[in-house]
Amino acid sequence: MTSHDPTLPVDAVAGDAPAAAPRSAPPPPRPRAPAAVLVLAVLALGFTLWAAQGLVLPVLLAMFFALIGNPIIRVLRRAYVPRFVGALLVIVLGLSTTVLLVEQLVQPATEWIREAPRGIRQFAPKVRDMVKPVHEANQAAQRVARAVGGEQRQVQVVQESGDPYKLLVTTPKLISSVLAVVLLTFFFMVYGENLQKHALALLPTRQQQKLTVDILTSIEREISRYVLTISVINAVVGMVIAGLLIWIDVPPQEALLWGTMAALLNFAPYVGPLIGILTLLVMGFLRFENWMALAPAGIYLVVHTLEGQLITPIVLGRSMRLSPLILILALMVFGWMWGIVGLLLAVPLLVCIKLVLSRLDGMEGWARLLE
Numbered sequence: 001m002t003s004h005d006p007t008l009p010v011d012a013v014a015g016d017a018p019a020a021a022p023r024s025a026p027p028p029p030r031p032r033a034p035a036a037v038l039v040l041a042v043l044a045l046g047f048t049l050w051a052a053q054g055l056v057l058p059v060l061l062a063m064f065f066a067l068i069g070n071p072i073i074r075v076l077r078r079a080y081v082p083r084f085v086g087a088l089l090v091i092v093l094g095l096s097t098t099v100l101l102v103e104q105l106v107q108p109a110t111e112w113i114r115e116a117p118r119g120i121r122q123f124a125p126k127v128r129d130m131v132k133p134v135h136e137a138n139q140a141a142q143r144v145a146r147a148v149g150g151e152q153r154q155v156q157v158v159q160e161s162g163d164p165y166k167l168l169v170t171t172p173k174l175i176s177s178v179l180a181v182v183l184l185t186f187f188f189m190v191y192g193e194n195l196q197k198h199a200l201a202l203l204p205t206r207q208q209q210k211l212t213v214d215i216l217t218s219i220e221r222e223i224s225r226y227v228l229t230i231s232v233i234n235a236v237v238g239m240v241i242a243g244l245l246i247w248i249d250v251p252p253q254e255a256l257l258w259g260t261m262a263a264l265l266n267f268a269p270y271v272g273p274l275i276g277i278l279t280l281l282v283m284g285f286l287r288f289e290n291w292m293a294l295a296p297a298g299i300y301l302v303v304h305t306l307e308g309q310l311i312t313p314i315v316l317g318r319s320m321r322l323s324p325l326i327l328i329l330a331l332m333v334f335g336w337m338w339g340i341v342g343l344l345l346a347v348p349l350l351v352c353i354k355l356v357l358s359r360l361d362g363m364e365g366w367a368r369l370l371e
Contacts, residue, residue, distance in 0.1 A: 050337045057341055058177055062184030064348060065094070067227040069189050070220070087189035091182065101260065108254040215359045223352050229315055230267070230348070237307050238263025244299045250287070258283070262300060266307070268343040270324070271331050273304045322350060326370050 049056055069090040076086035196216060203209045242259025246252055258280060265272030280296035288295065313321070330350045334342035350370065358367035 046333070046337070053338050054177075057338055058180040058184060060345060060349070061181045061341070062188055064227065064345065065181070065185040066188035066192065067220075067224045068231055069094070069185070070224045071228050073189055083193075084190055087186055090189065091186050095182070104253060105257050105260060108251070108257045112254075112257075219352075219355050219359055222355050223348075226316065226351050226355075227348055230312070233307060233312055233315065234263045234266040237266055237303055241300060241303055244303070245296060248292070248295050248299075250296070258296070262303075264344065266304070267345075267347060268331060268335075269308070269327055269347060271335075271343060273300070273308075276300050276304075321371055322347070322354065323369075323371055326350065 069087065072090055073083060073086040076089070077083060081089075200209050200212055200216075203212060238259040238261075240259075241262045242255040245255035245258055250258075261279070262276050265276045277297050277300050280300050281294070284293040284296040287293075327347065327350070330346045331343055334346040334349065336342070338345070354367050354370045357363040357370075
């Protein structure tokens with residue numbers, strides 16, 4: 001047996017044994033922005049979207065319409081129709097449908113606008129009878145206030161006269177915005193795929209490119225599916241409401257007007273149906289007598305309840321579910337920024353945000369927050 005010097009380290013004796021590889025230090029944690037910076041960034045983004053709405057809204061509307069048309073273009077491409085031709089067919093079909101619908105709606109809408117004052121005068125006695133007790137209580141309170149020396153202020157209503165040149169200024173802007181939306185929709189459908197490929201080519205590695213392509217493809221398909229599905233559902237809701245209104249003896253063109261209104265308002269949950277029910281309630285009191293006056297609003301309520309509680313959850317599934325509180329907040333924010341267009345785009349934009357967050361690493365919690 002051989003002995004070794006105890007003063008020598010073991011590693012020196014076993015010279016042939018490889019030294020243990022030193023452990024690599026863990027990567028430093030990614031720095032996070034302070035909460036105040038994030039809040040300021042969100043506020044700055046919101047102000048920018050509000051201030052630049054003349055530029056942002058046409059782009060968002062064009063992307064929205066392109067998402068509706070992309071599934072149709074994919075079907076046409078399977079039939080060996082070029083993408084350019086398919087996009088042109090989708091644009092022509094959409095514009096033709098819109099023009100035909102507007103032609104059918106102009107006459108009943110004009111009649112309702114012209115007859116609105118007379119209808120309100122007819123509606124006023126019914127409302128007066130309903131609120132008569134409240135009116136009497138209000139008069140009694142005013143008498144008590146005068147008896148104790150209260151002063152009654154007179155409010156002077158100043159009616160602002162309309163600017164005769166306002167129409168000349170706003171009409172060209174409206175026409176240019178419509179043309180911009182149509183052209184952007186066409187170019188998004190034709191060149192959006194190539195733009196995406198060129199943007200992906202800027203990524204450094206093939207692995208990142210492949211991962212990004214998979215994420216973007218799945219997001220685009222799911223968003224297109226959602227937008228197209230919800231548009232079809234809302235169109236069916238409008239047609240069903242119009243058909244039921246015709247069944248209770250509402251003129252066809254007028255029923256088409258209310259059905260179109262219901263389809264558009266259905267893009268804004270809670271707020272849209274509430275406006276629709278109140279509108280049809282007034283219409284029912286102006287057109288019908290007795291209990292039939294409640295029929296139009298009742299039809300709207302029943303159809304919307306079936307659609308919202310049964311049809312849409314089954315068709316879209318759990319992945320598209322959104323929190324009612326988040327929905328209301330989104331409707332308030334987008335409606336404040338962009339008006340009616342913001343109300344119509346709030347839910348599709350919120351669904352897009354949720355889908356994007358659910359596909360990004362580390363953002364799944366934020367996506368669950370929206371459910």
